[in-house]
Structure formats: C-alpha cells, structure tokens
Amino acid sequence: MDDIHVMLDHLDQLKLPAFLATIVQVEGSAYKKESACMLIQGDGESFGFISAGCLEQDLIERVKRGEGSQIVVYDMSTEDDLSFGASAGCNGIIHVLLERIDSLYLTHLQRVKSLVQSGKEVLLVKDLLLNSYLCIPEGEEPFGRASHFSSLEIKNVIHQASSSGKTSKRVYTHEGNPVFTQQINPKPRLLLFGAGEDAFPLVSLAADTGFNVIVSDWRQSLCTVERFPKAIRVLHGFPHEVVQTLDVRSNDFIILMTHHFEHDQTLLKLLRGRRLAFLGVLGSAKRTARLLEQQEVPTDVRSPVGLSIGAQGATEIAVSIVAELIQVVRSNPSTVNKELVG
Structure with a gap:
C-alpha cells in the first residue's frame, strides 16, 4: 500500500499534537x-515508515523534544550521519519535511x-x-494554508x-520558491466474483497491498x-444482477473465480468489451477458451490469472495473482490512476 494511504487510514486515531514526515528529495540511493511518509505523535508513537529503520527514531526524538516544522537533511553517504543505513541501501542524501499537524491541518x-x-x-x-x-x-x-498562491500560480504548479x-516531484513557483507536489490517487479497486475458500487469502493479500x-x-x-472483513463491500446476487447494479469503472481489476462454468461464462459476456x-479468470487457458467459445x-x-511462479495451493496462487495486479x-x-476518476 502507498504510504499516503497508510497515513490517511490512521488519521481517525491520531492524537494531537502530531507531525507528518515526508521525504521530499532524494539524492543518490535510498530505501x-x-x-514516502509517516505520522508521529507527540508521545512518540508512529504510523508508517520512511526508511529501513535508519531515520525513524531520530525523527521521533525530534518530535518528543518539541522541535517545530522543518526540513531535516540526512547525509547517509558519510560514516557519521546514521551511517548504519548504508547496509540497507540508504547511502544517499535524504531530505525529510517535518510538518506539525494542528486541528486545522488534520481537518x-x-x-x-x-x-x-x-x-x-x-x-x-x-x-x-x-x-x-x-x-x-x-x-x-x-483548500489549505497557502493563500499566497494566486489562481495563475496554482495553474502553473x-x-x-x-x-x-x-x-511526486519538486517544482518552483514564479518567485523561485521550491514546492513539493504529491498526487494522491484513489486505491485501485478489485472486483472479485466468487467467495469460495480460495478467495480468503486473495482478498486479504490484495487489501493489504x-x-x-x-x-x-x-x-x-x-x-x-x-x-x-478486509473487503470494503460484499455483494450478494447472481452475476447478471450484480453487474447491472455495480458501477464498473474503466480502471477496475476484475477476477472471476466462481468455479461455476455458466456463471463465469455469463460474467465474461457481460464484462468483455468494457474498458x-x-x-x-482463475483456471486453465483451455477452460477459459471454452467459456469464450473460442x-x-x-x-x-x-x-490462467497470476504470474507463472509454480504456485500451489490457495495462498501461493493468491500471491501470484496479486503480484500480477x-x-x-x-x-x-498514470493510466490506471487516471482512469479511477474517468
């Protein structure tokens, strides 16, 4: 799951005062x-991570000391600035924006x-x-706290x-001020037809990723x-009933695993031709060709759906499918995310 969604998912349980730490620039290599972002509460509890353990504790200590909003620069290429991070692939220079979250920012x-x-x-x-x-x-x-941006400046950004x-990228205003922009896209949606036992690991793993x-x-x-419990919705009904009522979007990921020949065939007839x-389709290519009468x-x-990794059993098959997604x-x-709002 993208870090921004981890952050958003924890907002309801966030205790103020708190800080949002976001990597806004990387020079060289980094984990x-x-x-990448994380939330840090005033008591030191945090949600998410921005490194392989190289930076989090230092940022937490800064928050606990009561430091304010700032940009913290970590030079991981030296041997004296959190250099243990080099063994985890962090040997570049990392700029982290630390922002205080007050009640307005939280809103x-x-x-x-x-x-x-x-x-x-x-x-x-x-x-x-x-x-x-x-x-x-x-x-x-x-909306936000940037009233100094004119409408022309906003269009330019x-x-x-x-x-x-x-x-995400760094851009500049007309006055030359550095600005960090981050596109937040909705999570991709997976429509899964079939609620058998083999759907358990797929639903869980797809939701977690x-x-x-x-x-x-x-x-x-x-x-x-x-x-x-990890599904955002469960829909009871026969294929033709569900597809007619479901707002199928052009960015949707759909997997058929009903293990029922006629239902899979009906679903393919209803779904093919859409963007x-x-x-x-779970199952062999030979079976799917029969479903399509081709x-x-x-x-x-x-x-067969899923990357070819020699998967055996429901859990391994779920891993292969999610890997392909x-x-x-x-x-x-850009195409997948843009279609989310198309």
Whole structure:
C-alpha cells in the first residue's frame, strides 16, 4: 500500500499534537523515495515508515523534544550521519519535511481522505520555504494554508506537476520558491466474483497491498462481511444482477473465480468489451477458451490469472495473482490512476 494511504487510514486515531514526515528529495540511493511518509505523535508513537529503520527514531526524538516544522537533511553517504543505513541501501542524501499537524491541518487531511475514498484525485502542494500547503481536488476548489498562491500560480504548479508521469516531484513557483507536489490517487479497486475458500487469502493479500476489494457471490451464506472483513463491500446476487447494479469503472481489476462454468461464462459476456485495467479468470487457458467459445484466450483476458511462479495451493496462487495486479499498476500507473476518476 502507498504510504499516503497508510497515513490517511490512521488519521481517525491520531492524537494531537502530531507531525507528518515526508521525504521530499532524494539524492543518490535510498530505501524509499520521494512522497514516502509517516505520522508521529507527540508521545512518540508512529504510523508508517520512511526508511529501513535508519531515520525513524531520530525523527521521533525530534518530535518528543518539541522541535517545530522543518526540513531535516540526512547525509547517509558519510560514516557519521546514521551511517548504519548504508547496509540497507540508504547511502544517499535524504531530505525529510517535518510538518506539525494542528486541528486545522488534520481537518484538511481528513477531507482529502474523504475525497480520495469517493474516487477523486487530489494534488497536495507544499511550499517548502513558507511552511504552507494547498490541497487541489479534481474539479473542486483548492483548500489549505497557502493563500499566497494566486489562481495563475496554482495553474502553473498543476501544469508542472502533471508534465511527467511521476506522482511526486519538486517544482518552483514564479518567485523561485521550491514546492513539493504529491498526487494522491484513489486505491485501485478489485472486483472479485466468487467467495469460495480460495478467495480468503486473495482478498486479504490484495487489501493489504493497497486494493479496495469488493467480493460478490450468489451464495448468501458465503458472501458475508464476517467471512471477508478486509473487503470494503460484499455483494450478494447472481452475476447478471450484480453487474447491472455495480458501477464498473474503466480502471477496475476484475477476477472471476466462481468455479461455476455458466456463471463465469455469463460474467465474461457481460464484462468483455468494457474498458478495464485487468480481467482475469482463475483456471486453465483451455477452460477459459471454452467459456469464450473460442480456440484461444484473447489478449484482453488473462488466463490462467497470476504470474507463472509454480504456485500451489490457495495462498501461493493468491500471491501470484496479486503480484500480477501490482505489475499492471506499476507498469502504467498514470493510466490506471487516471482512469479511477474517468
């Protein structure tokens, strides 16, 4: 799961005073890159991590000492500045923005969370010199603590932030102030048809790696919140009923594992031809070709679903499937994420 979602997920239990630590620049190599973030409470409790253990304790101690908002620079290339991090791949220079979260900032972050959960993208803009921030939701008015940004300046920052496929980058205002921009995208959604025993590890692993999982099955006794606590929704109904009522989006990942020939066949007929990020079918390619009444499986259907790692059993198969989903997300993140709000 992206660090920003880990942070957003912990906002409701955050105790103030607290700080948000975000990597805003990396020179050389580091365990984690720009936009990695973590929350630190005044009592030292933290959520998330931004390194392999090289930086967290120092940042926690700074918060506990009562230090204010600042940019902390760690030169991991030397032998005297947290040099133990080099063995974990951290031998570059890492700039960490440490921001105090007060009640207003928390309110703004909670609004960002709500917007992202509703399927909207939010561009988070942080002025590194003036210790201010601006949240720019797609199609809505900006909000935050950066009143010095004019509408022209906002358009300029948005243009610079979107000029590459990177979700985070450093840009500059017309006055030359360094600004860190971070694109916050909704979690990709996985629609899973089939609530059998082999769905357990797949739902759990997909949820843990950053997917919003929806489970559907026609058997009400199997399709329950109790059986799939990590799913955001469970939908009871036959394939034609569910697909008609479900808002299938062009960035959705869909996997068919009903183990029921007619239901899988119905789902394929209903779903093929739509723009999807991924459509996979559990089972052999020969079975899937029969489902499609074709000689071979077409390129828009992945079967057998999952990377070829010699997986055996439900857990290993779940690992292979989630690995393939992650591969799709990482191979073209701008397309997948943009379609989330298309």
